[in-house]
Each structure stands twice: as C-alpha cells, then as structure tokens.
Amino acid sequence: MPDFVAEGAERLREFAESELAKLFAPGGPVPDDGIPPSLAEPLRYAILGGGKRLRPVLCLATCEALCGRAEPALPAALAVEVLHNYTLVHDDLKCMDDDALRRGRPSVHAKYGEAQAVLVGDALQAAAFRLALMAPPGCAEALALAAGPSGVVGGQWIDVTSAPPHDAARVRYVHERKTAALIVCACETGAICAGAPERGVAAARRYGAAFGLAFQIVDDLLDAEDPAKAGELSILRVASRDKARAAARAATTEAVAALDGFEPSVARDILRSLAEGQLRRSL
Amino acid sequence: MPDFVAEGAERLREFAESELAKLFAPGGPVPDDGIPPSLAEPLRYAILGGGKRLRPVLCLATCEALCGRAEPALPAALAVEVLHNYTLVHDDLKCMDDDALRRGRPSVHAKYGEAQAVLVGDALQAAAFRLALMAPPGCAEALALAAGPSGVVGGQWIDVTSAPPHDAARVRYVHERKTAALIVCACETGAICAGAPERGVAAARRYGAAFGLAFQIVDDLLDAEDPAKAGELSILRVASRDKARAAARAATTEAVAALDGFEPSVARDILRSLAEGQLRRSL
Numbered sequence: 126m127p128d129f130v131a132e133g134a135e136r137l138r139e140f141a142e143s144e145l146a147k148l149f150a151p152g153g154p155v156p157d158d159g160i161p162p163s164l165a166e167p168l169r170y171a172i173l174g175g176g177k178r179l180r181p182v183l184c185l186a187t188c189e190a191l192c193g194r195a196e197p198a199l200p201a202a203l204a205v206e207v208l209h210n211y212t213l214v215h216d217d218l219k220c221m222d223d224d225a226l227r228r229g230r231p232s233v234h235a236k237y238g239e240a241q242a243v244l245v246g247d248a249l250q251a252a253a254f255r256l257a258l259m260a261p262p263g264c265a266e267a268l269a270l271a272a273g274p275s276g277v278v279g280g281q282w283i284d285v286t287s288a289p290p291h292d293a294a295r296v297r298y299v300h301e302r303k304t305a306a307l308i309v310c311a312c313e314t315g316a317i318c319a320g321a322p323e324r325g326v327a328a329a330r331r332y333g334a335a336f337g338l339a340f341q342i343v344d345d346l347l348d349a350e351d352p353a354k355a356g357e358l359s360i361l362r363v364a365s366r367d368k369a370r371a372a373a374r375a376a377t378t379e380a381v382a383a384l385d386g387f388e389p390s391v392a393r394d395i396l397r398s399l400a401e402g403q404l405r406r407s408l
Numbered sequence: 409m410p411d412f413v414a415e416g417a418e419r420l421r422e423f424a425e426s427e428l429a430k431l432f433a434p435g436g437p438v439p440d441d442g443i444p445p446s447l448a449e450p451l452r453y454a455i456l457g458g459g460k461r462l463r464p465v466l467c468l469a470t471c472e473a474l475c476g477r478a479e480p481a482l483p484a485a486l487a488v489e490v491l492h493n494y495t496l497v498h499d500d501l502k503c504m505d506d507d508a509l510r511r512g513r514p515s516v517h518a519k520y521g522e523a524q525a526v527l528v529g530d531a532l533q534a535a536a537f538r539l540a541l542m543a544p545p546g547c548a549e550a551l552a553l554a555a556g557p558s559g560v561v562g563g564q565w566i567d568v569t570s571a572p573p574h575d576a577a578r579v580r581y582v583h584e585r586k587t588a589a590l591i592v593c594a595c596e597t598g599a600i601c602a603g604a605p606e607r608g609v610a611a612a613r614r615y616g617a618a619f620g621l622a623f624q625i626v627d628d629l630l631d632a633e634d635p636a637k638a639g640e641l642s643i644l645r646v647a648s649r650d651k652a653r654a655a656a657r658a659a660t661t662e663a664v665a666a667l668d669g670f671e672p673s674v675a676r677d678i679l680r681s682l683a684e685g686q687l688r689r690s691l
Binding site: 149154155158159160161163164165168197211212215218219220221226239240243244246247250251252255258265266268269270272273274275276278279281282283285302370 | 419432441442443444447448449453490494495498501502521522523524526527529530532533535537538548549551552553555556557558559561562564566568569570572585603
C-alpha cells in the first residue's frame with residue numbers, strides 16, 4: 126500500500142476521532158440542550174474507547190471518492206459510528222454477551238451499571254438519529270432502515286435467539302443484517318452526502334455490502350481461535366476454513382469491482398486498500 | 409364533557425389503535441424488508457398491549473385542531489407511540505424497574521427474556537424514527553431531541569441514578585424530560601403535520617409542556633398510594649399533597665390557556681377535555 130493511501134486513511138480516521146471527541150461536550154457541534162453532566166460522561170466514555178473507526182472512515186472516504194471532499198459526510202459518518210457504539214454497549218450487557226471488557230477497558234455496564242448501560246445505549250441511538258438528520262435527506266432514512274428490526278437488530282435477534290444446527294442461509298442472514306447493513310449505510314450515506322447520482326449511490330451500496338460480508342467472515346475466522354466464542358453462530362458452522370477464506374476473498378474482489386465506476390483518486394484507493402487490508406487480517 | 413367530544417377522542421384513539429395494529433405486519437404501511445417473523449411477534453406484543461394511546465391522540469387532535477384533519481399526523485402519532493412503548497419495554501427490564509407485569513400482561517422481558525426485551529426496545533426506537541421520517545420535515549428532528557440524552561433518556565437517567573434527598577429543581581427536571589418531553593413532541597409534531605405557522609407550533613408546545621407536567625404530577629399523586637413505589641423520585645418528596653394538587657391544577661389551566669389561539673372546534677375541545685380529564689384522575 127503506497128504511503129499516501131495509508132496516510133489518507135489515517136487522516137480520515139483522525140478526522141472522525143477528533144470530531145467524535147466534540148460530541149456531548151460543551152460547545153460541540155450538537156447543542157447539548159441540557160444533557161445531565163453525569164450522563165454526558167458515560168456517553169463520551171462509550172464513544173471514545175478507541176477502535177478503528179472503520180464505519181466513519183468508509184463514509185468519509187466514499188464521499189471524498191465521489192466529490193473530492195470528505196467534510197460533507199461528517200454528520201453521517203458520526204451518526205453511523207455513534208449508532209455502532211450503541212450496539213456495542215447493549216451487546217456487552219450481562220443479559221447479552223456479558224462482556225466486562227471492551228477494547229481493554231471496562232465495558233459500559235461493568236463501569237457504570239446495567240441500567241445505566243441500557244440508558245447510555247438508548248441515548249446514543251437517539252443521538253445518532255439527531256446527527257443523521259443534520260445530513261442531507263436520505264441519510265436518516267438509510268440509518269433507520271439499517272438500524273431497525275430488518276437490519277442490525279434483526280440480525281442480532283437471530284444471532285441471539287437461534288440454536289444450532291445453523292444452516293448457510295441463516296449465517297448469511299445474520300452477516301447481512303448484523304454487520305453488513307450498517308457498513309452499507311456508511312457507504313451509502315457517504316455517497317448521498319457527496320451529491321452522487323443514483324448510479325454512484327448504488328455502487329457505494331454494492332461496495333459496502335460486499336465489504337461487510339467479507340469483514341464478518343474474517344471476524345468469524347479470527348473468532349474461531351478464541352475458545353470463549355466456540356459454538357457461536359459463524360460461517361465456520363457451515364463451511365470449512367478454506368471455503369470461508371475463499372468466500373471472504375470473493376466478496377473482497379466484488380467490493381473492489383464495485384469501485385470500477387469511481388474516478389481514480391486517493392480516496393478510491395483508500396476504499397480499495399481498506400477492503401484488501403481487512404482481508405489480510407485472516408492470513 | 410359533551411358526548412361529541414368524548415366520541416371524538418375515542419374516534420382518534422381507535423384510529424391510532426387500528427393503525428398501530430398494522431405495524432410489523434405483512435402489507436402494513438411500513439415495508440417490512442425482511443423483519444424476522446420471530447421478532448415481528450414480540451414487536452407487536454410490545455405495542456399492542458392496550459393503553460390510553462394518550463400521545464398519538466394528542467398528536468392527532470392537535471393536527472385536527474389546526475387544519476381540520478387528523479390523518480396528516482398519522483405517521484408522527486405512530487412514531488411517538490412506538491417510541492413511548494420502547495421506553496416502557498426498557499423500563500420494565502430486570503435491571504431497571506424489574507416489572508413482570510405491564511397493563512395486566514407479562515412484560516416483554518418476562519415473556520420473551522431479558523436480551524430479547526433489550527433488542528425489542530432497540531428495534532422499536534429505530535422503527536419510531538422510520539415512522540417519523542415519513543412525516544414532514546421537523547418531526548423526526550423533534551423526536552430525536554425529545555427521545556435523546558437531553559430528553560426522555562436524560563430524565564430517566566436522573567430518576568435512576570439520583571439518591572434522596574431530592575429537591576424541587578431535580579423533580580422538575582425529571583418531570584420535564586422523562587414525561588413532558590415526549591408529550592410536547594406529540595403536540596409539536598401534530599402542529600407541524602397540520603402545516604401550522606410557527607405561532608401555532610409554539611402554542612402546541614406550550615400546551616404539551618403544561619399538560620405533561622400536570623400529567624406527571626397526577627401520576628405521582630396516584631403512585632403515592634402504591635407501597636411498591638415508596639421512595640421513588642416524586643413531587644411528593646418536595647411538596648405536600650395539597651401543593652402538588654395545586655401545581656397540577658395550575659399546569660392544567662396553563663395547558664387550556666395555550667389553546668386560546670386555536671379556532672373553536674371539536675378537536676380543540678378534545679384537547680381541553682383531555683387536559684381537564686386527566687386532572688380528575690387525582691381527585
């Protein structure tokens with residue numbers, strides 16, 4: 126990966142990170158309208174725990190690839206990341222995955238309590254919509270569809286409630302909803318914020334859908350080495366490691382092919398290198 | 409209350425009820441886009457448990473009072489009610505109020521499990537925004553503000569996390585956020601859907617704010633007779649019953665006065681009788 130691509134991706138990550146740090150803080154881009162300080166603190170804890178910021182970077186890079194500038198996609202990028210973080214807070218709850226740690230720090234419920242973590246997640250979801258509503262028309266709609274019962278929550282529902290034996294259709298359903306839906310939304314809203322024509326928005330969606338699928342397969346491959354995750358719904362319940370790797374490679378190829386209609390640019394190269402780079406996690 | 413007012417209120421309640429029954433069902437107004445049937449069922453259970461449908465009736469009546477028709481406010485009315493129902497599902501969780509019953513039936517977590525109830529609430533919040541986005545511009549924004557960390561969740565946060573002794577400012581803060589914010593939103597979005605000018609929207613907000621305050625005070629007075637609720641944050645921690653009743657009466661008078669600028673109509677009378685009727689619950 127040439128340095129200017131890696132530097133460009135890092136620039137977008139830092140942009141997202143620094144703007145996230147302004148949320149729920151006095152003088153930030155969203156008026157706080159009286160958020161209790163004792164709630165603002167865990168909200169900031171929940172969103173500022175690090176992470177690759179993959180979704181906002183995808184949103185910003187898609188926008189930059191389609192209009193030359195990342196800034197127009199900022200509210201959408203933040204909305205998608207805040208929504209993603211609410212799902213992490215709720216996933217970690219005792220009644221869900223019961224994870225006391227998230228990225229090496231106490232998870233929100235471990236630090237603040239169960240009821241508090243429910244409320245922090247609830248507040249972050251509403252805040253995500255507030256941010257999406259600052260983006261052009263279509264962005265909040267895309268987020269509502271991706272976040273709802275036919276998107277992220279629908280996938281999580283099947284993941285939580287279904288018992289083995291799993292079949293390939295169920296694994297695919299969960300991958301598409303729980304993981305890919307929000308990545309599609311990140312790319313789609315990035316394209317909308319760029320003012321891209323329908324063709325560009327559709328290409329961004331195809332890229333996101335294939336990227337999201339490859340991403341979850343790679344996650345499943347990595348999780349297979351974690352004994353704590355044995356028995357979880359995973360592509361490895363229905364395919365060999367070799368077949369899973371081949372499926373991740375095919376989806377990555379599809380993601381990169383979706384970028385064919387984009388004009389050559391550093392941002393397009395960033396999108397390609399993000400897809401290829403995440404695949405290498407599983408080597 | 410003359411019969412045509414009671415009948416009008418009942419007509420609006422039945423309208424809201426019958427339209428709520430179409431949600432998360434095949435062929436409903438919101439395309440289901442692949443909601444898992446096993447999730448659609450608890451979503452419907454959560455929203456179809458009865459109740460007065462106060463918030464959608466307020467939304468529809470406000471719209472009818474300002475433009476002569478209730479129908480334009482339907483998506484906003486459903487959005488507010490679906491959002492309200494998500495808060496009830498999460499309030500009932502074991503880590504929150506631990507209520508096994510809601511309106512005489514098992515609460516969602518008691519019937520489907522804790523993790524499931526978290527997800528049902530999460531899905532309902534996203535669905536509420538999807539509905540609000542079908543309403544005119546401004547409605548989803550109002551919902552996001554009312555639902556978020558400076559609204560409903562902010563009020564609930566202080567309610568859950570603060571310990572006695574409570575002072576009047578804290579009680580007022582919780583009442584305004586936890587209860588009144590969404591009632592304000594119902595009336596405000598009703599006015600927006602009517603195409604009302606800013607003056608009409610502001611009057612609807614004033615009505616909702618005063619109504620919401622009176623409503624929560626009356627709830628506090630009624631809850632005082634329930635030993636299970638002793639010690640909860642309530643206006644009775646900072647005022648005598650007589651002072652609380654006087655505050656509810658004053659807020660009701662303020663709500664009715666906010667309707668002065670509305671043209672005389674059955675819908676305006678419905679709004680007045682709803683305010684006066686809810687006050688009588690505490691007599």
